[in-house]
Amino acid sequence: MPDTGILDRLRAAVDANFEAETAFLADLVRFPSLRGREAPLQDWFARAMAARGYQVDRFTLAEVPLEAHEKAAPMVGVDPAGSVQVVATRRARGAGGRSLIIQGHIDVVPEGPAEMWTHPPYAGVVRDGWLYGRGANDMKAGVAAMVFAMDALRDAGLTPAGDIHLQTVTEEESTGNGALSTLLRGYRADACLIPEPTGGTITRAHTGTLWFRLRVRGVPVHVAVADTGTNAILSVMHLIRALQEHTAALNERAKEDPSFSAVRNPIKFNPGIIRGGDWASSTPAWCEVDCRIGLTPSMEVAEVMRGVERAVEAARAGDAFLANNPPKITWHGFQADGYVLEPGSEAERVLAGAHRAAFGAEMEERLSTAVNDTRYYGRYYAMPALCYGPGGEGNHGFDERTNLELLRKTTLSMAAFIADWCGVEGA
């Protein structure tokens, strides 16, 4: 925990800058940084960081050897050369202090029908202590917090004694390749903090995620002899039911997972996008569904993939259309392991102290049934990876919003964490 003097200086700086931080977050939200369209935000962010005096490395996924890494995930329909990453570095005078990566993703998921939003999804509207918009909470609030935590140190006259990399990445919502690319680019540190909107809790473990596309295509039985089960839409329904049963079986196995044994049905299966057919009076000959399925940290990605394939193959037997037209599975995104932040790390201890100082309460832990980027740093590159940040609601839904008071407090706890982890000059 920082000493009281430092904490007070940081709090004063966070408070003094909070109007600017809120405006910065609203600016971030106004970029519709959907997958494949993140570059304008990243360009703007790179300029903003350069203006603050950071040394900025801006590169695309086409510039790193992703395909050579076993944990890279396939990207379908997105050009790696358009997927821009930013690493803004502030080097310490010496090399003695502990270094830190703070990383946020700036890709957002689609907003859905505009009319289902109370406030326009890319307007950055502030009402009653909340900032609204797609990505406001997941996780542009965390990105604003990391920038203004560093600004608070600067304005408090404190210089971190360790190197700091502020990283904004893409692809967190689809593959994770953005986070991986920063590691392949060479960035390392003694700890990593990812300020996802955890509501001020530390993420003890998260499940993994797989994406796959089921495509059913073939010559249907003629409508004149069709009763049921002979059209591609109905066949996809059949496969979805089979995968629901498969998920139930996986959740039985999940009871043995050390981290998730107490969570009821931690494995979520979600058919998220469906499209098929082109005419109400034609028997549809094709249908596709994009799906997401989870896995516990103790399950192997390859094994769960084979399980999905076996479940789909087994379902063919019960369907007239599929028997003659084998469905195609494309693994078109996430092939993400789960991750467990083992308790007891020095980084977590320091963060808990900073949280206690800022919030006046203990930092609680949570389990997440959704993936985040910490697995790259923590599971594959052996640095303690802390997922901890502000909070709100409506991620991936409507009226997404982040709580501004939580943002303010988390900005302070992050500033205090930086000061304690890296040490500061000027204290």
Add this chain to the structure above:
Amino acid sequence: MPDTGILDRLRAAVDANFEAETAFLADLVRFPSLRGREAPLQDWFARAMAARGYQVDRFTLAEVPLEAHEKAAPMVGVDPAGSVQVVATRRARGAGGRSLIIQGHIDVVPEGPAEMWTHPPYAGVVRDGWLYGRGANDMKAGVAAMVFAMDALRDAGLTPAGDIHLQTVTEEESTGNGALSTLLRGYRADACLIPEPTGGTITRAHTGTLWFRLRVRGVPVHVAVADTGTNAILSVMHLIRALQEHTAALNERAKEDPSFSAVRNPIKFNPGIIRGGDWASSTPAWCEVDCRIGLTPSMEVAEVMRGVERAVEAARAGDAFLANNPPKITWHGFQADGYVLEPGSEAERVLAGAHRAAFGAEMEERLSTAVNDTRYYGRYYAMPALCYGPGGEGNHGFDERTNLELLRKTTLSMAAFIADWCGVEGA
């Protein structure tokens, strides 16, 4: 049956023109006359008929008072002002002979994925006695037949003694408003022939068709607490299952229909287009499915519509998402009655004689579980409406093709029918 001399002269003319007829059909197929995009074909057809000396009336659906007719169907997403109809009239010298309308639709249904076609769908390729393409059989072959049946009379030196209207219409595959518009425009005759691809059979009865769009939209249960039944795609699956059960009940009732009692399950329910969600990892908050359901000629359209609405409403109770988010039903196309061609008409007797003369075999009858335009002429405007024409396969599917030898023979039987029904001068 025409006398042998006339039949021989017609046969010689049909044969002499058959290469041109095949080329004409290929030209028709090369127009991708999908719904809303039929106008270029109609313009071309109008010019072709004017060049043959017909008096041509070209008008759009915006020029007739469709909305005033109870049997008009809603058009969604299509501009009536772009939906062009053509009536090409050859008036007899006197008004003594029996008049005749021959009508064909030139709209086609979407072709689906191009790679599933052996020959390109809009190329008009001829192979081994078949002409391939979307609409080649359904029903541009019939349109070619009606034009070249009339050409055969002309080249045989025979002038019909009754007025003839050759009509090409749109919207047969979606509403029927094209056929209705010719009646609202004022065209009437003593009989109507629609040369749908019946393979040289007469259609004794056809079922009706309804189109509806089910739209599910609402705030889903959060993915963190979602197991099953809480996403819009799964809810649409639930509604489809309910409508399958409803269809089974309708097919029980269909056993009482005088025309279709011997047909197993004449009521077909088809979910034809589905679309929903926008992200594999977001719980989908909306899903739409475009459906088609049939009815027997003895069922009332309004009653079947209410039945579908009740089935959907009843299904809400069993679904967590739908209980809070009522699905919306849009009746967005067909509201078509079935039709029975009562046996014994003079028109059918004359057609049977022409068929016998051309084919050397009796004209058989069929029952159709798909709708066609005859209902307007026969059921609402009290003229005998004969559905009889060439034949092939692949309607609404892949590798649609029409049989050229059947086209040649049907062109002859249609020419003979015109000669016998209207009478001819120059015999």
